[in-house]
Amino acid sequence: MSKGVLLVNLGSPDSTDPKDVKKYLGEFLMDPRVIDVPLWARTLLVKGIILNTRPKKSAAAYKKIWWKEGSPLIVLSERLQSKVAERTAIPVGLAMRYGSMSLKKGLQSLVDQGVTEVLTIPLYPQFAMATTETIDVKVEELKNEFFPTLTITSLPAFYNKPEYIEVLSNSISEKLKDIDYDHLLFSYHGVPERHIRKSDISNGNCKMDGKCCFKKGSKQHEFCYRHQCEMTTVHVAKKLGLKNGTYSTSFQSRLGFDPWLQPYTDRTIERMGKEGIKKMAIVTPAFVSDCLETLEEIAMEGQEIFHEVGGKEFTTIPCLNDRDDWADILANWINEWVAVKTAVV
Known part of the structure; x- marks a missing residue:
């Protein structure tokens, strides 16, 4: 063939x-x-x-x-x-x-x-x-x-492949080495919570409580978007040697009134700015190419939110692109x- x-x-x-x-x-x-x-x-x-x-x-x-x-x-x-x-x-x-x-x-x-x-x-x-x-x-x-x-x-899905984690981590570290930052936010595209349940092949074991995502050996993880996002953050944080409390995960781009994956990125940016975070870096690992959601929603709208609540430096890390x-x-x-x-x- x-x-x-x-x-x-x-x-x-x-x-x-x-x-x-x-x-x-x-x-x-x-x-x-x-x-x-x-x-x-x-x-x-x-x-x-x-x-x-x-x-x-x-x-x-x-x-x-x-x-x-x-x-x-x-x-x-x-x-x-x-x-x-x-x-x-x-x-x-x-x-x-x-x-x-x-x-x-x-x-x-x-x-x-x-x-x-x-x-x-x-x-x-x-x-x-x-x-x-x-x-x-x-x-x-x-x-x-x-x-x-x-x-x-x-x-x-290749979220946990070592070579992918390697290149993603390299792309982040290349940007971080040139800046001073207080917090690194991993922002993933959001989905409605019901999408997670519909993709659950374990007959309802997914509790949407933020705990089962980190259990080892759960068969639903093969198709669980939330788990795969959380583990992308975990793998990269480990690769970069990030300290607990200096990074977190959030979800952006919700639509409508149904519950979507939380915490929401815009509210997280606002909260951290109000809590005294002055220098924030943000990466969007659900995207491999920069697009409307990264260039406008995060780099422009996110930065505006951060500055409005007292934040000073807002750094967006490019996608893997080419x-x-x-x-x-x-x-x-x-x-x-x-x-x-x-x-x-």
Whole structure:
């Protein structure tokens, strides 16, 4: 079989025009694994309310972070794709779960190059229903409908792989060595608590009490986003030799009124500023590419909150983006996959 790889990221509007933003948000928010309520309720919420109010606000936010080359997430993903392709001997494609760089186009581009076996790499370190799972499900749907002869494998969550922890820790330490800071905040994208329960394969053992995340050997950890976020922080803190009390974990970007994973990032920033933290550094390990959530929500809105409550220095640590060592790791995983598949044949 001829092998190929498809890197998959979230996606982006085609431009900062509110019409393009509305189209993108419509596709994103109508995904039943993003807003997991019955279709009638999701349609009422998204098409009846959100898409009539949010596109202009989101478009304004995108304008703040948009690059001359286009969407930062797209540009950075393309740069990463190029570097990974240089390090492997098989075709490396790129697609987005939402937007014009669709999964169908990405798979088709590989098929057009003669690829018959694909490794998809969701560019999310931690598994979540609204990220990794929706990619895997959509890929399977496309395979069944358009690419029935393709063999497809998906790379599992890599939050605890030593080489990933190594490169993430290096990216953080490179930034921290040049600054003085009182606290390092690990901010992960939030999800509704019900998503954690829906992904629980242990028949309800998840108590959402912040304790089971740290128990060893729990089978639900394979699909528990909260556990994987907490353990990413633990692994990096250990690697960097961080002292207890100098770092913590929080969750950003909540939507609606249902309970989401806590503590919330914005409230944590505000609380720490009020408690006397003057110098804060913040890293966003749920993202491998800088995007709206890191460049605008954290670097701009987060900094504004911190300064309003008395904070002085607010340092954001870039995502892995197209770092050479990150590209090396992805290429190594790909080459290992190729070696295993070749050996089996």
